[in-house]
Amino acid sequence: MQQLLKGQETRFSEGLRVMRSRLSSLHSTLAKAAPEAPTVSCPALQAPTDGRKFGTKYLVEHEVHFTCDPGFQLLGSSTRMCQANGTWSGQEPRCEEISECSSSPCQNGGTCLEGLNQFRCLCPQQWTGATCQHRAQTAPPAWSVTDDPAFSRQPRCAQVAQAQQCSCDPGFHMNGTAANGLCQDLNECEVFQRDGGPRLCVHSCVNLPGSFRCSCPSGYVLLGDGRSCEDIDECSLSQDNCTGGSSCINTGGGFQCVTPRCPPAVGNVSYVKTSPFQCERNPCPMESRSCHHAPKTISFHYLPLPSRLVAPTPLFRMATAAAPGRPGPDSLRFGIAGGNSRGHFVVQRSDRHTGELILVQSLQGPQTVQVDVDMSEYLDRVFQAKHLSKITLFVSAYEF
Structure with missing residues (x-):
């Protein structure tokens, strides 16, 4: 009886093995025959003219x-996203030429002439200036100063071959005839500006008797070339008045006292400040999906910018790094999450683990602009974490 039972058990085990082998082969055949889900994509887009x-x-x-x-x-x-149905969100963009004369910049009856990224005003006879804003002076010349004795002097004259020859010092010009002429100061600041010559000073030009000098606005110092201005770093020189708990940020011509704060707790999401410029999310309950999708870190960044900075230009880079012994993300997504001037920026990937915030439209100062950039990490197409960078740009009133 034992031998009979043992034989039946052996045949039963063999039958199960054969059955499992057939089921495995059938499963492999069905898996190969099943068509892969097609990858959804949208039609190619072209840059607008x-x-x-x-x-x-x-x-x-x-x-x-x-x-x-x-x-x-x-x-x-300005931004279009490929949707699940294979179409693009938003409307097709197009670029329309900006009319420089649409704002009627010419004053006092001047006529505006359109040019490439600029305009020119034809002024009536009694008006002058870039926008016909100044009343023209016929006599004395606009570059002469006659009400200050320092700006006029007697010429140097000599008798040469029965004729009197008179000349003026450098920086002066002869006004009148040789018999009763007077050397008057040449206003280099106005002459160079009027004749379209090279810019003498980066900021402002001050006329002096026979010469000129350049000056800089408050918060800047004149460089050794005598014409350029450099910002004074009040923060590094301890010339700021920031109180305890705030940080000094140097800006063009001044400084700002900032106090970054973590967002208030909402539901299961709360943050703790781990450095003066970074907050980290507290541990989330396992069942809280909203908490896990909230930014894991929030960092604060402050950038000074000159006015009318040439675009496009990179402003800020955001990257990720894997912790030792842990696999890093294999995919990143970057985006603009908020701010008060989003149309001036785009975010694009510069390499596999880095995204760049790029200024695509110049900003005219003075103004303060905020833009938030987020970075989402994915591993095997599964969301891992999000990081938020809150960037504040202090745009100077000057182009230097």
């Missing part, structure tokens, strides 16, 4: 950004 396109991937949830060349304004959507 007189504009540029940022972004080359057309898969679902990928974004493409658009901007216009100087002298043109963007109409339509």
